[in-house]
Amino acid sequence: MGLSLTVNGDHLTSTADPITPLVDVLREEFYLTGAKPVCREGFCGACMVLVNGNPTPSCLVPVALAQGHDICTVEGLAANGGLNPMQAALEACDAVQCGMCFPGMVVSLTHLLATRPEATRDDIRAALTGNICRCTGYERIIEAALLALATK
Ligand code: FES
Numbered sequence: 001m002g003l004s005l006t007v008n009g010d011h012l013t014s015t016a017d018p019i020t021p022l023v024d025v026l027r028e029e030f031y032l033t034g035a036k037p038v039c040r041e042g043f044c045g046a047c048m049v050l051v052n053g054n055p056t057p058s059c060l061v062p063v064a065l066a067q068g069h070d071i072c073t074v075e076g077l078a079a080n081g082g083l084n085p086m087q088a089a090l091e092a093c094d095a096v097q098c099g100m101c102f103p104g105m106v107v108s109l110t111h112l113l114a115t116r117p118e119a120t121r122d123d124i125r126a127a128l129t130g131n132i133c134r135c136t137g138y139e140r141i142i143e144a145a146l147l148a149l150a151t152k
């Protein structure tokens with residue numbers, strides 16, 4: 001039987017225990033490894049996905065409760081087979097960080113670009129409060145987000 005999920009527009013079935021965190025199902029059953037289980041407490045943002053368009057730590061979502069919702073992972077953010085405008089700006093600004101923190105940041109910033117075209121530098125900082133990098137600065141990422149907003 002299994003649990004029915006919609007991930008990146010695909011209809012998928014999970015055989016996991018219903019209380020399994022969504023991040024584990026995405027990674028271990030569906031091989032969508034962009035979301036990372038790091039803190040598993042909803043604190044770091046490494047596991048961020050969009051649930052019905054809203055940034056959501058997938059470590060906090062039991063897979064059974066993800067049924068009936070649209071899940072979008074970092075793998076599903078590309079537009080028409082290419083980079084979306086936020087991804088393109090991040091690349092253009094060389095604003096690339098490690099594979100643990102960066103996918104979640106891309107998810108949060110893509111949401112910001114889609115929902116807050118008038119966002120300011122402070123809004124960008126606020127949008128990233130749920131995405132923790134412990135080893136470097138955020139400045140290039142913020143510059144890239146400003147570029148994406150300016151060229152949208
Ligand atoms: S692993 Fe989910 S917020 Fe840190």
Ligand code: FES
Nearest residue numbers: 097098101133135
């Ligand atoms: S945690 Fe990814 S670059 Fe700092």
